[in-house]
Amino acid sequence: xxxxxxxxxxxxxxxxxxxxxxxxxxxxxxxCPFERDIVLFGRTIGHIPPMCKLNPLYDELVGLRFRALxxxxxxxxxxxxxFV
Numbered sequence: 001x002x003x004x005x006x007x008x009x010x011x012x013x014x015x016x017x018x019x020x021x022x023x024x025x026x027x028x029x030x031x032c033p034f035e036r037d038i039v040l041f042g043r044t045i046g047h048i049p050p051m052c053k054l055n056p057l058y059d060e061l062v063g064l065r066f067r068a069l070x071x072x073x074x075x076x077x078x079x080x081x082x083f084v
Contacts (some may be wrong), residue, residue, distance in 0.1 A: 010060035
C-alpha cells in the first residue's frame with residue numbers, strides 16, 4: 001500500500017483558509033468528467049464508463065472537496081452554488 005500515507009494525509013488535512021478552500025473546490029471536479037456515450041447518426045453505439053473510480057485517491061479527493069465546500073458554507077457563510 002504505497003499510497004496509504006497520502007490517503008491518511010488527505011483525510012486528516014484541515015481546511016482553515018477560505019482561499020485554499022475555494023482553490024480545492026475549483027480543482028477537484030464535482031463529477032467524473034470522463035464518462036461519455038459514443039453516438040453515431042443519433043444512435044448510441046458505445047459507452048465509456050467513468051474512469052474516476054480507477055484513481056486510487058478518488059474517495060479521499062472527493063472527501064477533501066466536500067470538506068472545503070462545507071468550510072466555505074458553514075464557517076465563511078459563502079454561497080457555494082457556483083461550485084456545485
